Amino acid sequence: MPMTTFVAGIVLSLALGALLAGLWVRTRMAAEEARTASDAALSAADAARPMADTLDRIESHIRGFESQRQHMLGGLEHQLTALSRETVALSQALRVPNSRGRWGELTLRRVAELAGMVAYCDFFEQETDPAGSGARQRPDMLVKLPGGRTLAVDAKVPLAAYLDAEAATDDGARKTALDRHAQQLARHIGQLGGREYWAQFQPAPEMVVLFLAGDHFLSAALERDPDLLEKALARKVVLATPVTLISVLKGVAYSWRQERLAENAGELRRIAAEFYDRLRGFAEAYADSGRHLARAIDAYNRSAGSWDARVLPSLRRMRDLGAGGADEAPQLPRVDAAAREPQSPSSAVPAVSHPPGVDRPA
DSSP states (O other): OHHHHHHHHHHHHHHHHHHHHHHHHHHHHHHHHHHHHHHHHHHHHHHHHHHHHHHHHHHHHHHHHHHHHHHHHHHHHHHHHHHHHHHHHHHHHHTSHHHHHHHHHHHHHHHHHHTTOGGGEEEOOOOBOTTSSOOBSSOSEEEEETTTEEEEEEOOOOOHHHHHHHHOSSHHHHHHHHHHHHHHHHHHHHHHHHHOHHHHSSSOOSOEEEEOSOHHHHHHHHHHOTTHHHHHHHTTEEEEOHHHHHHHHHHHHHHHHHHHHHHHHHHHHHHHHHHHHHHHHHHHHHHHHHHHHHHHHHHHHHHHHHIIIIIHHHHHHHHHTTOSOSSOOOOOOOOOOOOOOOOOHHHHSOOOOOOTTOOOOO
């Protein structure tokens, strides 16, 4: 029994030792694996740190962009609100006849400036008749045409119905408002034709120009009343938008340039005739100076001949007798060049005929 117990104790000790050795090995392996995993995690964290920094910067930029976008949206909303208020104010102002008329006059003046016709246009402020009917006594602009003629231009156009059409929220209301716009324009054409400005500003072509400050005003009326142009021409009223009126005024400006060229041609002929007479007087004085120069040369040659024939021999004899100095008296050279006689102006230059009605200068 003691031997058996001893052997059993040894076996148990060996088993416990093996078990402890296995646990120690496993503990060491787990520690190594943990240390390896920690090193790998640290390496991965080091590798991912630049990417994390980049993502942080991108996120910061995105936040900045979002802040700017919010600021811009706020400013845009403020501007849209202000634009809406100004649009409403402009629409209300255009409903007032005086404001609408003033706007038409300013646009008309700008068109004349673009066409280069301000110097040939007379502008008038708004005036109504003393009776208070609102009828215009004078047009907004008188265009001076070559030949002393004038062309009347009126810029007062009713726009209330058109503004109602622009403010309409459905097609039915818009069409109704555009019908009223065409009717108001046709009625104004009839009133304007009845004033007969061409009779008041004679001589003048038998027509008056009705200026609409926007092409859309005319196109909207023609959309509802295609015969509006024919009705206007029957009343001797020409409908014009900024584009068409600029074309008309450009044509008038070209006519004025041709008129000035014709006037300048007559003035140039008069100046040429005057210059010819002055040049002829200058040529006569020049020829006279040449004749005087020829006489001076002849007088010099005669004096030189007298010096050689009569004075110089006496000086030489006095020198030979010891009365003179050591130097011999000089001889005077003879001048053989002669002044050229200029041609007569009547033979050198063809005669210039004077234009009719232009007197020859004295």
